[in-house]
Every structure is written in C-alpha cells, then in structure tokens.
Amino acid sequence: MEFPQDFTARERALLGARFDELYAYATPQPARGVTVNALRCTPEWFAQHADFDAQPSKFCPTAFTTAADFRPGRHAWHHAGVLYAQEPSASAPAALLDVQPGMRVADLCAAPGGKTSQLAAALQGQGLLLANEFVAARAEILRQNLERMGVTNAVITNEDTARLAAAMPGQFDRVLVDAPCSGEGMFRKEAVAAAQHNNALVAHCAELGAEILENAAALLAPGGVLVYSTCTFAPAEDEGQIAAFLAKHPAFTLCDLSGCGFGRPGEANRAPDYPDFRAGYTRRIWPADGGEGHFMAKLQKAADADAPTPPKGKPPKVPKAPAEWLDFAKTYFPALASRPLAGAGEWLLLPTPGSETLNTAKLRVVRGGVLAGSVLKKRFQPAHALFMAYGAQCTNREALTLTDPRTAAWLRGEEIDAATAQNGWCAVLVDGFPLGGGKVSGGRIKNHYPKGLRNLQ
Numbered sequence: 001m002e003f004p005q006d007f008t009a010r011e012r013a014l015l016g017a018r019f020d021e022l023y024a025y026a027t028p029q030p031a032r033g034v035t036v037n038a039l040r041c042t043p044e045w046f047a048q049h050a051d052f053d054a055q056p057s058k059f060c061p062t063a064f065t066t067a068a069d070f071r072p073g074r075h076a077w078h079h080a081g082v083l084y085a086q087e088p089s090a091s092a093p094a095a096l097l098d099v100q101p102g103m104r105v106a107d108l109c110a111a112p113g114g115k116t117s118q119l120a121a122a123l124q125g126q127g128l129l130l131a132n133e134f135v136a137a138r139a140e141i142l143r144q145n146l147e148r149m150g151v152t153n154a155v156i157t158n159e160d161t162a163r164l165a166a167a168m169p170g171q172f173d174r175v176l177v178d179a180p181c182s183g184e185g186m187f188r189k190e191a192v193a194a195a196q197h198n199n200a201l202v203a204h205c206a207e208l209g210a211e212i213l214e215n216a217a218a219l220l221a222p223g224g225v226l227v228y229s230t231c232t233f234a235p236a237e238d239e240g241q242i243a244a245f246l247a248k249h250p251a252f253t254l255c256d257l258s259g260c261g262f263g264r265p266g267e268a269n270r271a272p273d274y275p276d277f278r279a280g281y282t283r284r285i286w287p288a289d290g291g292e293g294h295f296m297a298k299l300q301k302a303a304d305a306d307a308p309t310p311p312k313g314k315p316p317k318v319p320k321a322p323a324e325w326l327d328f329a330k331t332y333f334p335a336l337a338s339r340p341l342a343g344a345g346e347w348l349l350l351p352t353p354g355s356e357t358l359n360t361a362k363l364r365v366v367r368g369g370v371l372a373g374s375v376l377k378k379r380f381q382p383a384h385a386l387f388m389a390y391g392a393q394c395t396n397r398e399a400l401t402l403t404d405p406r407t408a409a410w411l412r413g414e415e416i417d418a419a420t421a422q423n424g425w426c427a428v429l430v431d432g433f434p435l436g437g438g439k440v441s442g443g444r445i446k447n448h449y450p451k452g453l454r455n456l457q
C-alpha cells in the first residue's frame with residue numbers, strides 16, 4: 001500500500017520504528033463484515049443459521065467478519081434488515097456508548113447509518129433516537145437504511161449540529177459524534193481517500209470536528225455520555241482534538257477505554273500541548289489490529305453540570321385517524337390501531353413515541369416515525385416502511401425461507417404463489433424477517449417491493 005507522502009512523513013516522525021509494525025495490515029484484502037441487527041435476531045441465532053462464512057469480530061458483540069468476496073447487499077437477510085454491511089472495526093464506537101432501552105440518544109453524523117442501526121438495536125424500540133445527517137442526499141440514504149432495519153423510534157433530521165444544539169440543549173443521555181474526517185483509515189478501501197489527502201484537509205476536518213463536538217456537548221444531559229470517533233490517525237482530529245476539548249470543558253471527564261478488549265491505547269505525543277491529558281484512556285485500532293483504522297474517545301458530563309432549559313416546541317396537531325386506516329389496522333395490525341397518527345404530506349405517519357417532547361418545529365425533519373401509508377380513492381394503501389417495521393406482527397403472512405426459490409423471485413419484483421397468506425394485504429417474510437408487503441388474490445401475491453430496492457442480480 002502506497003501512503004500519501006505528507007501522511008508518511010508525519011506518521012514516521014511520530015512512530016519511529018513502530019510505523020512499519022502498526023501500518024502492516026493484518027489481512028491482505030480490506031476487512032469486510034456485517035453487523036447483526038438485534039431488532040431482528042440475536043448474534044447467536046445469526047451465527048447458527050447464516051448460510052455464509054461469518055466469524056465473530058473482537059470489535060463488537062454483534063459484528064462478524066466475512067470473506068473478502070462476500071456481497072452482503074445481495075443477500076435476502078440484507079433486504080430484511082437482519083444485517084448491515086459494516087467494516088468490523090467501524091462497529092466499535094457505537095457499542096462503547098453503552099446505550100440502554102428507554103434512553104434518549106443522538107447520533108450527529110449518522111449517514112449512511114451503520115452506527116445508528118447499532119444504537120437503535122441497543123434501544124430495542126424503547127426511548128428515542130435522533131439521527132442527524134448534514135448532507136441532504138445522504139440523509140435520504142440514512143432514512144432508507146433505518147427503514148430497512150425496522151427502526152421504529154427514530155427522528156431523522158438533515159441539520160447543522162449548531163441548530164440541533166440550540167433547539168434541544170441538554171436533552172440526550174447519549175451522543176455519538178462519528179466525525180467527518182480526513183479518512184486516513186480509508187486509504188486501502190477507497191483510492192480517493194489517498195488521492196485527496198493533504199494537510200489542509202486534516203486542518204479543515206479538525207476544525208469541523210471541534211465544532212460538532214461543541215454542539216454534542218451542549219446536547220448532552222448532565223451525567224450523559226458522549227463517544228467521539230474518527231476513521232483517521234491525524235493527531236489534530238484524534239488525541240489533539242479530545243485534549244483541547246477537555247481543556248476547555250472542565251465539566252467533562254475522559255473515560256478509560258483500556259478494558260475494551262480490542263485495539264491499543266491512544267498516544268500522548270499526538271497531543272503534546274496537553275501534558276495532563278490521559279491519552280492512554282482513548283483507543284486506537286491500527287491496521288495491524290485487524291481494522292482499517294479507527295480512533296475513539298468516551299467522555300462523561302458531570303452530573304451537576306448546568307442543565308439548560310430547552311426552548312418549548314409546539315405540540316404537533318394530531319389529526320383524526322381516517323376510517324380507511326382504522327379498518328386496515330384492525331384487520332392486519334391490531335396493535336397499531338390505537339396509536340396516534342400524524343400527517344406527512346399525503347401520507348400518514350405513526351410518530352416516534354416521545355418525539356413531541358423534542359423541539360423540532362424549526363428543524364428539517366426527514367422522517368419522524370414510521371410511514372403507515374396513504375388513503376387513495378377511499379382505500380388505505382400501506383407503505384413499505386410499515387411492513388418493514390411491523391411485518392412480523394401482521395395477521396396475514398407469507399413465510400419464505402432462504403432456500404425457497406420464491407424469495408429470490410420476490411426480491412426481483414415478481415409475483416409469487418401464496419401458500420399461507422389469504423386474500424388481501426399480506427406481509428412477506430424470510431425466516432420470520434420482513435421483506436415488505438404484497439396483495440393476495442387467487443393464490444398469487446402481487447409484488448409491492450419498491451422498484452428501487454429490488455435485487456435484480
């Protein structure tokens with residue numbers, strides 16, 4: 001691997017003879033893996049039933065390494081949100097945040113959503129997840145991924161983190177900052193990362209990361225925990241960033257990650273201006289450790305830190321549930337019939353429970369719950385998202401398996417035979433995991449799997 005010159009000069013100066021040891025990749029090909037969605041199954045169930053080679057990763061209990069030529073995006077379990085293609089070391093930061101069901105969690109740099117999916121899985125559908133992405137097109141990809149993973153309690157925003165901090169100060173128990181970075185850990189995976197790399201990019205990313213970290217600190221409740229991560233090695237974005245932040249914020253303490261079971265401690269000569277900084281409490285994954293490269297730090301806000309009063313938002317108007325929805329829900333999803341609905345343009349939305357307590361009125365909200373469907377010509381037309389979130393609870397189901405040829409046909413967008421589903425709407429499932437919905441008539445299921453998501457291979 002040919003590294004950029006500026007990078008090699010800096011790292012050789014910092015590491016001396018250790019450069020060749022730490023930058024010797026542990027695998028000949030870039031590491032590949034999948035992270036299992038605990039909203040769908042346990043890692044144990046996945047390990048027993050996967051029909052491809054998957055070895056547990058040391059970086060996170062729900063992550064697995066896969067063969068270099070495995071294409072997760074073509075697997076039916078990918079479509080069913082059972083797994084998320086994620087380089088194994090990228091699974092480490094979200095797991096460090098120690099998210100528990102019922103918490104309020106914010107992921108500030110969320111797209112495409114690998115770590116957000118892990119946070120959602122840790123919440124187990126209880127509590128609230130604010131998933132923010134600054135770049136609009138990427139926020140749309142984030143939405144699609146969270147829909148596929150069956151996340152029911154996320155509010156997805158497309159915002160500058162400063163606007164989030166102003167609207168919701170002190171509101172979150174956990175905050176993840178997976179900062180936009182100079183990507184030195186991407187050199188081997190993406191040639192463009194090496195081609196675009198220069199010292200000015202590092203300085204720009206360090207500045208942006210510092211801004212986002214400030215806003216993350218403001219969003220965090222007293223006693224709350226923040227994880228900051230990058231996929232780069234640059235001191236200004238890693239140890240230097242965290243040391244400078246701590247020097248400015250006495251209400252925060254650095255948590256010791258040395259017991260995390262992977263990687264190596266952060267390095268003091270990467271924050272030389274801060275002799276009191278405990279660099280060894282932060283964590284690095286070097287190429288020699290089996291990942292492409294990650295840095296992470298965990299910070300806790302003092303329990304007696306000032307708790308700002310957030311500005312009050314207006315409670316949203318709750319429209320009367322249309323009869324078409326109520327009839328549909330009572331027939332196919334009885335547990336949802338009593339849930340409040342919100343309007344989203346021509347669509348009806350099952351709002352994220354608790355989201356009314358967030359002051360999002362002036363924010364760009366991409367999605368604040370699960371799209372239920374729309375009323376067309378006095379008939380309720382269910383959304384794909386409804387089946388992906390609640391398909392396993394649908395009263396009318398067609399159960400497929402990985403080896404059933406109807407599974408591939410369904411994902412190609414074809415009509416399939418119904419073996420168990422009765423006339424009307426039905427959820428289609430593979431191994432019990434949702435693959436969208438269809439409409440049964442005369443023993444055939446008309447395919448409503450969205451065209452843009454079909455697996456045409």
Ligand SMILES: C[S@@+](CC[C@H](N)C(=O)[O-])C[C@H]1O[C@@H](n2cnc3c(N)ncnc32)[C@H](O)[C@@H]1O
Binds near residue numbers: 108178181
């Ligand atoms: C390292 S990536 C996040 C990867 C993601 N956490 C995951 O696990 O899938 C950093 C993200 O930060 C976003 N970003 C860019 N500028 C930003 C800004 N000013 N504020 C917040 N996020 C920004 C990028 O678009 C990118 O999606």
